Amino acid sequence: MNALKxxxxxxxSTLGYNIRNTASIGVCPFSDMKRFVPxxxxxxILDIGANVGQSVERFKxxxxxxxxxxxxxxxxxxxxxxxxxxxxxxxxxxxxGIGASICRQEFLENTSSVRSSFLGxxxxxxxxxKTKTVVDITTIDHFLEAHHIGYVNILKSDTQGYxxxxxKGAERTxxxxxxxxxxxxxxxxxxxKNLPSFDEVFRYLIDRNFSLVxxxxxxxxxxxxxxxxxxFVNREYYAKVT
Numbered sequence: 001m002n003a004l005k006x007x008x009x010x011x012x013s014t015l016g017y018n019i020r021n022t023a024s025i026g027v028c029p030f031s032d033m034k035r036f037v038p039x040x041x042x043x044x045i046l047d048i049g050a051n052v053g054q055s056v057e058r059f060k061x062x063x064x065x066x067x068x069x070x071x072x073x074x075x076x077x078x079x080x081x082x083x084x085x086x087x088x089x090x091x092x093x094x095x096x097g098i099g100a101s102i103c104r105q106e107f108l109e110n111t112s113s114v115r116s117s118f119l120g121x122x123x124x125x126x127x128x129x130k131t132k133t134v135v136d137i138t139t140i141d142h143f144l145e146a147h148h149i150g151y152v153n154i155l156k157s158d159t160q161g162y163x164x165x166x167x168k169g170a171e172r173t174x175x176x177x178x179x180x181x182x183x184x185x186x187x188x189x190x191x192x193k194n195l196p197s198f199d200e201v202f203r204y205l206i207d208r209n210f211s212l213v214x215x216x217x218x219x220x221x222x223x224x225x226x227x228x229x230x231x232f233v234n235r236e237y238y239a240k241v242t
């Protein structure tokens with residue numbers, strides 16, 4: 001049977017496809033997140049950098065009873081997000097950014113909305129800046145306090161290089177072990193200006209009681225890694241669920 005499976009896998013591979021066993025940890029981030037919140041009927045999720053609602057759709061498939069707060073700073077993209085999630089239950093959308101402090105800041109909107117960022121373009125960027133919009137930014141610490149939210153099961157952040165600023169604005173929440181899982185994109189290449197180094201972000205999270213679960217979806221350019229998705233788990237949370 002193993003030989004047959006391997007033959008099928010090899011044949012499919014020659015056609016340009018890849019068979020992945022999502023039962024194995026480290027393959028699918030959403031399946032792995034499910035491992036850490038299997039008994040919670042209503043997990044709370046923060047969706048930072050919601051874009052047009054792609055993550056909301058995926059989270060709702062895995063956690064149909066979840067409560068999701070989605071944040072998108074672009075007014076134009078926010079309108080599309082609002083339309084796309086209008087039929088989803090327990091999804092609250094916010095037209096603002098999340099960062100290290102409460103302020104207003106210029107948001108650079110790319111011709112491809114998934115590449116829009118608070119950071120300026122650098123040597124390996126692509127697309128063009130079509131609009132510069134000054135938007136409101138709040139912090140996770142302030143948002144949770146203002147809305148009386150005690151615990152976050154999953155914090156997802158996809159902000160095109162601004163994720164470290166998102167984490168800095170969750171300092172108190174992290175120190176109090178009130179975030180279970182961190183799922184975010186890390187950019188290795190010189191895509192935006194003033195990007196943090198991998199070791200800086202890794203050490204920051206390790207020092208705040210997080211452990212790395214896995215690295216997913218590594219993308220390459222000219223044979224070098226340019227970006228990937230990472231999943232971290234809070235150690236106190238891990239001890240409870242395991």
